[in-house]
Amino acid sequence: MPSEPARQAAPAPSGAAAARPPLLRMQGVDKVFNGDVVALKGMSLDVREGDFISLLGPSGCGKSTALRLLAGLSHPSRGRIAWDGGQEEGDLGVVFQEPTLMPWATVAQNVWLPLRLRGKSYAAVKDEVLEALRLVGLEKFQTAYPRELSGGMKMRVSIARALVTRPRLVLMDEPFAALDEITRFRLNDDLLALRDRIGCTVVFVTHSVFESVFLSDRIVVMAARPGRVIRELAVDAPYPRTDAFRTSAEYAAYCRDASDALHAAMGDAA
Amino acid sequence: MTLAERDESAASAPTIDADERARRRARRLERVGKWVLPVLVMALALLAWDRIVVWNDIPHYTLPGPGLVFRTLIEDWAILFDALLVTLQITLLALLVAVLGGVGLAVLFTQSRWMEMSFYPYAVILQVTPVVAIAPLIFIYVDSRIAGLLICAWLVAFFPVLSNTTLGLNSADHNLRDLFRIYGATRWQRLRFLQLPSALPYFLGGLRIAGGLSLIGAVVAEYVAGTGGIGSGLAFRILEAGYRLNIPRMFAALILIAATGVLIFAALSLLSHLMLRKWHESAMTRER
Numbered sequence: 001m002p003s004e005p006a007r008q009a010a011p012a013p014s015g016a017a018a019a020r021p022p023l024l025r026m027q028g029v030d031k032v033f034n035g036d037v038v039a040l041k042g043m044s045l046d047v048r049e050g051d052f053i054s055l056l057g058p059s060g061c062g063k064s065t066a067l068r069l070l071a072g073l074s075h076p077s078r079g080r081i082a083w084d085g086g087q088e089e090g091d092l093g094v095v096f097q098e099p100t101l102m103p104w105a106t107v108a109q110n111v112w113l114p115l116r117l118r119g120k121s122y123a124a125v126k127d128e129v130l131e132a133l134r135l136v137g138l139e140k141f142q143t144a145y146p147r148e149l150s151g152g153m154k155m156r157v158s159i160a161r162a163l164v165t166r167p168r169l170v171l172m173d174e175p176f177a178a179l180d181e182i183t184r185f186r187l188n189d190d191l192l193a194l195r196d197r198i199g200c201t202v203v204f205v206t207h208s209v210f211e212s213v214f215l216s217d218r219i220v221v222m223a224a225r226p227g228r229v230i231r232e233l234a235v236d237a238p239y240p241r242t243d244a245f246r247t248s249a250e251y252a253a254y255c256r257d258a259s260d261a262l263h264a265a266m267g268d269a270a
Numbered sequence: 271m272t273l274a275e276r277d278e279s280a281a282s283a284p285t286i287d288a289d290e291r292a293r294r295r296a297r298r299l300e301r302v303g304k305w306v307l308p309v310l311v312m313a314l315a316l317l318a319w320d321r322i323v324v325w326n327d328i329p330h331y332t333l334p335g336p337g338l339v340f341r342t343l344i345e346d347w348a349i350l351f352d353a354l355l356v357t358l359q360i361t362l363l364a365l366l367v368a369v370l371g372g373v374g375l376a377v378l379f380t381q382s383r384w385m386e387m388s389f390y391p392y393a394v395i396l397q398v399t400p401v402v403a404i405a406p407l408i409f410i411y412v413d414s415r416i417a418g419l420l421i422c423a424w425l426v427a428f429f430p431v432l433s434n435t436t437l438g439l440n441s442a443d444h445n446l447r448d449l450f451r452i453y454g455a456t457r458w459q460r461l462r463f464l465q466l467p468s469a470l471p472y473f474l475g476g477l478r479i480a481g482g483l484s485l486i487g488a489v490v491a492e493y494v495a496g497t498g499g500i501g502s503g504l505a506f507r508i509l510e511a512g513y514r515l516n517i518p519r520m521f522a523a524l525i526l527i528a529a530t531g532v533l534i535f536a537a538l539s540l541l542s543h544l545m546l547r548k549w550h551e552s553a554m555t556r557e558r
Contacts, residue, residue, distance in 0.1 A: 073448055094452055100445040103549045104467045116463070117453045145549050 020048035022084045023169060023201055024070065029079035031065050031227075038226035039065040043079075045220065045229070047169065047201060054212035054219045055205045056258065058266050062227020063205045067173050070203060089118060093162030093170040093200075097177055099154035101146040101161075107133065108142035111161045125164075132164040133157075135194055152183040159191070163198065172204045176211070188214055189242070196240055209262060213254045214246060221258065223265035231261045334518040342518035343525065350507065350519075354526050357488055357503035360416070361534070364423030364484040369477065371424065372431025380439040380465065381457065397429040401487060405494035415495060419503075422491030427484035434476030438469025471550050474542040481534040489527060 024047040031040040040062040047053060047070075055063040068074050069081055071094055083091070093114075101110045108122075111132050115125045122129070133139045136156035146154055155175055162170055176184040188211060195202060206212050212219045213235055221231040235254050237245060245251050286294075316336045322328070323335040330338055343350065375393065379386035405422050412418040442464050450460050492505035502510075504523045511519040546553040 071448075071452055073451060089454070092452060094449065096445045096448075098445060100443060100449060102446065102464070102467065104470070113449075113463070114453045117450065117455045117459055147549060147551075 020050050023047050023049050023051075024081070024083050026066075026070070026081050027079050029066075029069060029076040029081060031062070031069060031074070032077040040069070041226040041228045043227075043229055047203060049168075050199065050201055051218060052195065052202045052216040053204065054216040055203065055222060056207065056209065056212045056219050056262060057222030057227075058207065058224055058262070060224040060227070061222040061265065062224070063222050064173055065227060066222075067171050067203065067205050070169075071171050090114070090165035091168045093165060093167035095155075095158050095162045095170065095172040095175045097174045099146070099151075099158040101154060101157055103146050105145075106142065107138060107144050107146070107149070107157050110146070110157055111164050113161060114165050128164055132160040135163060135197070136160045136190070150183075151179055152187060155179065155187065156190075159194070163194070163200070166198065167200055169201045169203065172202060174205050174207065177207070184211070185246075191215065192239065192241060209255055209258045213251060213258055214241060219258055219261075221261040221265055230265050233257055233261060331515045331517055334521060338518050339521040339525070343522040346519055346522060350504070350523060350526060353502060353504045353507045353523065354530065357485075357492070357505065357527070358530060360419045360423055360488040360491075360503065361485045361530070364420055364427055364487060365481055365534075367420065367424045368427035368431050368480050368484060372428045372476070372480070373435050373473065375428075375432050376435035376439055376469075377461065379436055381461070386436075393429065393432055396425055401426050401490055402494060405491055409495055418495060419488060419491045422494070423484045423487030426487030426490070427480040430476040430479040430483065431473065432476075434472045434479075435469050438472030439465045441472070442468040471546055471552060474538075474545060478535060478538045478542065481538045482531055485527070485531050485534060 026043055026045040026047075029040060029043045030038070032038050043062070043066060045053070045066075055066060057063050065074075069076055071092065072087075102113070105113075108129055111129045112122055112125065115128065116122070130139055130142065133142055136159050138153060138156050138160065141149065141153070141157075146157070149157065158175070162172075176187050179187065191202075192215065202215075204212070204215060217235050217239075219233040219235060220229055221233065222228065223230045233254070237250055237254070320335050320337065323333055334342075375389070379390065401422050404425065405418075408421050409415075409418045412421065439461075446464055447460070450464055455463070488503065489505040492503050493509065495506075496509070504527050508520050508523045511517070511523065543553055
């Protein structure tokens with residue numbers, strides 16, 4: 001039975017977000033494994049053009065399952081997921097928790113992969129590949145092998161690979177969870193700067209309250225057993241967000257809100 | 271030298287403390303010892319062998335001394351070298367077929383679960399049945415001696431390639447597999463850009479084992495095939511020399527077989543190193 005805060009929770013997207021054209025819609029999606037393990041129950045989510053949505057929740061709340069469903073890697077047991085106007089080749093970029101690079105390929109070859117799988121020769125897309133590397137600040141490392149890079153740099157390559165097709169939607173599954181805090185802050189800043197420049201929509205899975213508040217304009221708080229959405233928070237602070245935002249009272253207030261919602265979610269699960 | 275001068279020279283030279291000196295000494299010793307120690311052991315063994323033969327007046331048809339073996343190796347070089355070429359030819363051909371067959375089957379198995387379920391058990395049966403037990407049958411049904419030898423050597427050598435490559439093809443990173451799915455990769459693209467490169471280190475490990483095994487297979491098959499006219503390899507020379515109590519030649523042929531095995535292993539190790547050195551952990555040297 002849901003606890004008090006959960007019942008009050010009502011999806012409350014901000015006015016600005018509601019005005020944007022829709023991109024992807026999840027409606028009443030259930031995901032059940034092995035017939036009785038309910039990973040996700042009745043999840044609905046409207047992703048609109050330009051959104052930065054964080055899925056925030058404790059482990060086991062189905063946030064990664066939701067991301068896999070959005071990526072088309074698995075299919076809902078009930079309900080539906082549909083791209084508004086259909087999904088086209090290259091519309092989707094994905095960044096996993098690990099950098100997931102091919103160790104036998106150079107940085108440039110790794111970034112080339114999504115285009116290579118569409119039959120494009122390196123010569124034909126060299127500019128796109130180098131541009132993607134420039135976006136993440138690694139153009140000097142195009143001939144390096146992944147093992148020569150630090151954890152943060154590998155993650156940048158992974159992001160460059162996700163962006164090389166100029167996707168409309170980028171899905172990120174706790175991409176910075178394994179990095180140290182200093183590197184994570186820098187990558188958060190860089191991620192926002194990147195999005196500013198190329199204007200893609202992001203759905204970002206995280207278990208960090210601070211990260212979700214800093215990055216997103218909507219936070220979807222999820223609870224476990226069964227995985228479900230218990231609250232949607234709008235973060236109405238304007239972009240670009242900088243260190244000034246990170247130390248502001250406004251940021252602290254949003255963090256408290258998100259933290260309370262997360263506590264409700266955890267309490268619910270216990 | 272004044273105090274100031276000494277200070278300056280200390281500042282410009284790299285700082286080498288006691289730990290670092292000990293580490294360097296250990297590294298240097300290891301580098302030298304790796305070559306010197308085996309050679310030293312070999313020299314001592316040869317000396318002991320020689321002394322035992324001389325001091326006990328052992329006749330050369332029982333145990334020839336190392337000097338006599340070495341002389342035989344040179345005197346009989348024409349015969350032994352021809353035999354070596356035959357054995358080497360069978361070995362390398364068998365290795366080639368083992369690689370083609372092993373990799374081909376492994377790819378087939380990973381492309382189709384049905385294929386794997388149907389045929390993998392038979393690959394295991396072929397592997398666990400001792401080749402000496404099958405060889406006589408093979409020589410009954412196969413007319414060509416070379417073909418018979420090749421089949422025997424292949425039977426011994428293909429399995430490590432098959433099982434290692436299968437393991438490698440299946441051990442591609444699952445997130446990368448997902449990524450390939452998201453980008454709509456075809457089966458062929460997944461095989462070529464993901465599974466084959468992932469399998470390379472495993473395959474090369476299997477190849478090193480298969481190299482030694484194909485030599486063993488070739489030699490064993492020759493024993494089974496017995497004394498048979500032209501195109502006789504080293505194993506046949508050993509058998510023949512044994513019948514004639516030409517013990518020095520037996521030793522000489524044995525040395526050639528062992529040397530061939532070592533050479534094959536070294537060549538395949540080098541190949542493996544060259545192919546993996548840019549990216550694979552096994553080919554890295556790390557600072558301790």
